Amino acid sequence: MENEIKILGRWIYNEFHIDISAYKSNQMNRRLTNLMARCGASSVGDYIRMLERNPKLKQKLADFITINVSEFFRNKELFDDLRDKIDKLLLKEKPRIKIWSAACSNGAEPYSITIIMDRLTPGVRHSILATDIDATILEAAKRGEYTANDVKSVDNLTLQRYFKKVGDKYILNEDIKNRVKFKKHDLILDPYESGFDLIVCRNVVIYFTQEVKDAIYKKFYDSLNDGGLLFVGATETIYNYKDFGFGKASTFIYQKKKLC
Numbered sequence: 001m002e003n004e005i006k007i008l009g010r011w012i013y014n015e016f017h018i019d020i021s022a023y024k025s026n027q028m029n030r031r032l033t034n035l036m037a038r039c040g041a042s043s044v045g046d047y048i049r050m051l052e053r054n055p056k057l058k059q060k061l062a063d064f065i066t067i068n069v070s071e072f073f074r075n076k077e078l079f080d081d082l083r084d085k086i087d088k089l090l091l092k093e094k095p096r097i098k099i100w101s102a103a104c105s106n107g108a109e110p111y112s113i114t115i116i117m118d119r120l121t122p123g124v125r126h127s128i129l130a131t132d133i134d135a136t137i138l139e140a141a142k143r144g145e146y147t148a149n150d151v152k153s154v155d156n157l158t159l160q161r162y163f164k165k166v167g168d169k170y171i172l173n174e175d176i177k178n179r180v181k182f183k184k185h186d187l188i189l190d191p192y193e194s195g196f197d198l199i200v201c202r203n204v205v206i207y208f209t210q211e212v213k214d215a216i217y218k219k220f221y222d223s224l225n226d227g228g229l230l231f232v233g234a235t236e237t238i239y240n241y242k243d244f245g246f247g248k249a250s251t252f253i254y255q256k257k258k259l260c
């Protein structure tokens with residue numbers, strides 16, 4: 001089966017430019033095998049033939065690999081902590097900051113940060129970049145339309161102020177939408193921009209091998225300004241953070257040490 005998965009891996013790379021060898025192999029192989037079985041494919045060759053005939057199945061595979069689940073203020077208490085750290089550690093130093101939400105999925109994460117910034121510094125235009133490997137989910141992010149489940153952690157005041165309810169959809173306010181620049185970017189293969197004061201990267205590196213994770217953390221470090229913050233997911237403690245030159249600002253927020 002391992003060889004078969006390698007063949008599928010090459011096909012996936014050629015089609016989507018996604019390198020599945022960077023993902024934890026046991027987990028990825030198990031998930032792909034289950035997916036193929038659910039589609040009724042008898043072999044990888046059979047599955048590839050089905051994919052080539054059926055664009056919907058192809059999109060399903062891309063969505064499946066990228067796992068783009070997200071929601072506004074995911075782990076609310078961690079976003080409260082982030083707001084405090086942005087206020088105390090970043091805005092005390094400079095009035096406008098540069099932010100990157102990496103692997104942003106449907107936009108709920110960069111928009112949550114934009115709402116935090118709007119509250120902390122009304123009227124100030126910060127630079128907010130949001131990227132993901134998946135072009136389809138980026139289009140959804142730009143539309144800014146969400147379900148009740150996506151906004152379940154948003155308090156009523158924020159919901160009233162920043163969203164309009166139309167039918168069963170929650171439509172994000174245009175002003176917040178216009179403050180975020182979306183761009184396709186692969187954390188493994190593409191070069192990183194620099195000069196960020198805050199990088200948010202949550203719930204994606206858990207799928208990567210330790211080697212790939214370490215390479216990403218090193219690149220995040222290089223992309224941050226001195227004193228800049230890295231906010232990670234609720235299960236993503238970086239045990240070797242000192243090796244990269246980070247200090248700890250709190251449990252899930254790391255700070256690039258300032259050069260003296």
Ligand SMILES: C[S@@+](CC[C@H](N)C(=O)[O-])C[C@H]1O[C@@H](n2cnc3c(N)ncnc32)[C@H](O)[C@@H]1O
Nearest residue numbers: 066068069070103105133134186187202203204
């Ligand atoms: C589970 S979602 C996390 C979304 C958001 N950060 C959050 O925590 O709510 C993972 C996202 O990572 C993206 N992704 C997967 N592999 C990636 C890669 N190599 N480079 C950039 N984004 C990637 C997926 O497309 C997906 O949107």
